[in-house]
Amino acid sequence: MGAQVLTVIIDGLLLGLIYAGIGLGLSLILGVMGVVNVAHSAFIMLGSYFAYELFRRAGIDPIISAALALPVFFLLGSVVYRTLITRVEFTGPTQGLIAMFGLMVLIENLGVIVWTTDARALTTHYTNTSFAIGPAVVAWVKVLAGGLALALIGAAWVFLHYTLTGRAIRAIGQDRDAAAVLGINVHQLLTILFGLGIACAGVAGVLLGMIYPFSPGGQVFWLAWAFLVVVLGGLGSVANTLVAGLVVGIIQTFAGAFVPFEFVYLILYTLLAVILIVRREGLTSVARRSI
Amino acid sequence: MKSLKSAGLRAALIAAAALLTANAVVQAQEKQPILIGGTLGLTGFLSEGSADYKAVYDRWNDEVNKRGGLLGRPVKLVIYNDESTPAVAQSLYSRLLDQDKVDLLLAPFSTFVGGAVLPIVQSHNKLFFNGGFVSMAMFTNAKGSMIGTYMYQEPDYPRGLFEFIKSLPADKRPKRAAIFTYQSPFPIVVRDGYNGYGGALRFVKEAGIELVVNEQFPANTTDFNALVQKAKGANADMVLHIGQLNDSLQVARTIQQQDYKPAFFCTCGSPVTSIAAWAKLGAAAERAFSGTPAWPTQKHPGLVELSEFFKKERKQDTLPAYAIVAQTILQVIEQAVNGAGTLDQEKLREYIYKSEFKTASGNIRFQENGTPVYSQLLLQFQNGKNEVVFPAKDKTADAILP
Numbered sequence: 001m002g003a004q005v006l007t008v009i010i011d012g013l014l015l016g017l018i019y020a021g022i023g024l025g026l027s028l029i030l031g032v033m034g035v036v037n038v039a040h041s042a043f044i045m046l047g048s049y050f051a052y053e054l055f056r057r058a059g060i061d062p063i064i065s066a067a068l069a070l071p072v073f074f075l076l077g078s079v080v081y082r083t084l085i086t087r088v089e090f091t092g093p094t095q096g097l098i099a100m101f102g103l104m105v106l107i108e109n110l111g112v113i114v115w116t117t118d119a120r121a122l123t124t125h126y127t128n129t130s131f132a133i134g135p136a137v138v139a140w141v142k143v144l145a146g147g148l149a150l151a152l153i154g155a156a157w158v159f160l161h162y163t164l165t166g167r168a169i170r171a172i173g174q175d176r177d178a179a180a181v182l183g184i185n186v187h188q189l190l191t192i193l194f195g196l197g198i199a200c201a202g203v204a205g206v207l208l209g210m211i212y213p214f215s216p217g218g219q220v221f222w223l224a225w226a227f228l229v230v231v232l233g234g235l236g237s238v239a240n241t242l243v244a245g246l247v248v249g250i251i252q253t254f255a256g257a258f259v260p261f262e263f264v265y266l267i268l269y270t271l272l273a274v275i276l277i278v279r280r281e282g283l284t285s286v287a288r289r290s291i
Numbered sequence: 292m293k294s295l296k297s298a299g300l301r302a303a304l305i306a307a308a309a310l311l312t313a314n315a316v317v318q319a320q321e322k323q324p325i326l327i328g329g330t331l332g333l334t335g336f337l338s339e340g341s342a343d344y345k346a347v348y349d350r351w352n353d354e355v356n357k358r359g360g361l362l363g364r365p366v367k368l369v370i371y372n373d374e375s376t377p378a379v380a381q382s383l384y385s386r387l388l389d390q391d392k393v394d395l396l397l398a399p400f401s402t403f404v405g406g407a408v409l410p411i412v413q414s415h416n417k418l419f420f421n422g423g424f425v426s427m428a429m430f431t432n433a434k435g436s437m438i439g440t441y442m443y444q445e446p447d448y449p450r451g452l453f454e455f456i457k458s459l460p461a462d463k464r465p466k467r468a469a470i471f472t473y474q475s476p477f478p479i480v481v482r483d484g485y486n487g488y489g490g491a492l493r494f495v496k497e498a499g500i501e502l503v504v505n506e507q508f509p510a511n512t513t514d515f516n517a518l519v520q521k522a523k524g525a526n527a528d529m530v531l532h533i534g535q536l537n538d539s540l541q542v543a544r545t546i547q548q549q550d551y552k553p554a555f556f557c558t559c560g561s562p563v564t565s566i567a568a569w570a571k572l573g574a575a576a577e578r579a580f581s582g583t584p585a586w587p588t589q590k591h592p593g594l595v596e597l598s599e600f601f602k603k604e605r606k607q608d609t610l611p612a613y614a615i616v617a618q619t620i621l622q623v624i625e626q627a628v629n630g631a632g633t634l635d636q637e638k639l640r641e642y643i644y645k646s647e648f649k650t651a652s653g654n655i656r657f658q659e660n661g662t663p664v665y666s667q668l669l670l671q672f673q674n675g676k677n678e679v680v681f682p683a684k685d686k687t688a689d690a691i692l693p
Contacts, residue, residue, distance in 0.1 A: 003524075004520065004524055007520060008517070008520075011516050011517075011520075015514060015516075109334070112334060112338070116342060117333075117334070117338030117339045117341070117342050118339050118342070118566075118567055118568060119339060119536055119537055119540060119566075119568040120568060120571065121540060121544070121568055121571040121572055123571055123572060123573040123575075127544070127548075127573065127575075128544070128547045128548060128572075128573055128574045128575050129548075130548050130549065130550050137548075137549050137550050137551075139545075139548035139549070141548070142548075212513065212514075212541060212544075213537055213540040213541060213544070213568060215338075215339065215537070217334065217335055217336055217338055217375075218336070218537060221511050221513055222513070224511065225513065252514070252517070253516065253517055255517075256516070256517020256518065256520075256521075257517050257520060257521070260506060261506040261507065261508050261517065261518050261521075262474065262506070262507045262508065262509060264512075264517070265509050265511060265512070
């Protein structure tokens with residue numbers, strides 16, 4: 001029993017870090033800009049393929065790919081912001097949602113064309129290895145992915161709290177008009193923020209690709225996890241996203257270990273429903289929270 | 292007299308012209324392509340298996356036309372994308388039957404989609420050529436109008452493994468079993484059996500193995516660590532995973548990462564070890580068992596060529612089991628239409644039930660419910676490739692057991 005509890009706690013924490021990594025980009029974009037980026041999981045999928053291609057073609061380790069994904073996906077996000085988001089940013093929420101949904105379908109279908117529908121698995125020298133902590137067995141790949149997720153979350157927090165650009169972005173999140181009046185270049189900073197959100201999605205994709213097999217069609221499953229973390233943690237808050245990810249991870253592993261497995265997702269989605277009911281707010285009220 | 296002759300000549304000319312025209316119309320009709328329609332989940336969660344089906348269909352379409360088509364007419368396959376969604380498939384089958392007016396119908400891939408379209412096909416009194424899914428219940432309900440080429444139905448999926456276990460000395464047999472089942476109609480029947488017949492639970496009980504874990508997981512499960520922990524914690528030396536491709540990949544990898552070494556690990560649902568992604572798992576893929584209807588080493592008609600096609604054109608070293616079943620249904624269609632000499636559904640049905648077909652799955656005959664007589668090979672993934680380990684007459688290697 002003790003061994004099982006220890007295993008569940010360790011696995012829950014590592015899983016939670018990864019979930020927080022998945023939710024981070026979505027939380028930032030939704031919290032500051034109010035854009036419901038349902039294409040978030042499509043960028044996660046691209047991140048997995050980014051790592052896959054670098055590993056397959058050049059033998060680059062996914063840990064390196066995670067670092068390389070940051071600038072590449074930041075650039076990609078900035079381009080998407082300039083070409084698509086600026087056109088739907090001030091339209092009704094439905095139009096923006098449809099545009100992002102269209103982008104998700106487009107990316108998934110491009111993924112099918114380029115990589116086919118076949119599932120891929122990234123197998124490095126450490127993928128199938130593990131180590132023991134007392135009686136618990138821990139997979140190396142989850143420790144590495146969890147550590148990278150924590151580093152990503154930490155970097156995002158430092159950026160938003162200790163840099164001028166980050167503080168300005170937080171100011172936009174609190175009151176966009178007031179920030180503009182104070183001379184903040186909102187358009188430029190939102191480009192940076194969206195790029196940052198997509199960069200987080202890209203890195204999360206690399207981390208997921210390290211652990212789980214992936215295919216273009218499987219990306220939507222991760223969108224549900226990202227929303228679960230974001231709704232639980234509060235939109236736009238880096239620290240809360242981390243806590244929410246850990247809570248979701250721990251609940252999932254404890255439920256998986258001690259109740260019939262088929263009820264695990266029921267428990268998690270009941271939790272989501274309860275949070276939405278208790279807080280009495282939907283995704284549209286995100287801007288009310290500060291980052 | 293002259294006018295009479297002239298009138299007769301005119302009448303003869305008109306009759307000749309009419310005959311020529313009629314002949315031309317008949318010839319034109321005869322040269323109209325035979326339409327064979329169906330759907331596949333070319334996008335969505337069934338897209339990987341569907342892509343294998345599509346490759347086999349396209350290859351056969353080219354080849355059958357090179358052989359002169361069917362009944363002297365070219366063959367055209369009309370395959371729509373059902374997006375792995377039953378509702379979409381239903382509307383597409385209505386279109387195939389009512390607008391395209393296809394001559395022959397192919398079933399979609401997977402029980403999940405197939406079950407939704409069967410009533411539509413039955414309402415049109417069409418034969419349903421099913422290389423796409425298994426379902427004892429649906430074959431029973433179809434009353435012989437569905438012709439299937441899966442060599443075994445859901446309750447028999449784990450049968451090959453348990454027949455193999457029965458052949459082992461007592462000290463080599465597993466003692467404690469864990470079963471993980473995907474929450475979907477097909478895997479549930481693989482686990483529970485059908486009308487008191489077959490099913491993993493029954494096979495486990497009959498083999499005198501203690502069932503220590505019996506869990507099912509939903510389609511959106513992304514992490515299987517807790518499930519694997521349960522089996523490991525219960526000291527199960529046999530894990531039967533009854534699911535689809537992606538979940539099977541994850542369970543295999545999680546078992547390896549947990550340093551858990553069950554003596555028997557079987558992917559007893561979809562035959563996933565013959566799919567390209569399996570080999571990419573590395574060490575986690577090793578020693579997994581899986582069933583298959585046939586294997587290229589058996590050298591059944593068209594099987595070696597199909598295997599070469601997959602290697603050359605699809606860059607797949609292993610021939611997927613789905614491809615074998617797809618090839619088999621097309622061979623049945625070709626032999627049935629040529630043998631019966633007609634597209635009439637009743638005459639085709641009559642011919643199919645009294646004939647033997649030489650196919651990639653072997654020489655097969657159909658039982659009165661439309662399924663072929665049971666036949667299965669047991670594969671084990673060894674040193675990066677699948678080996679046939681049971682039955683003895685077909686085996687290419689001995690099973691590796693601890």
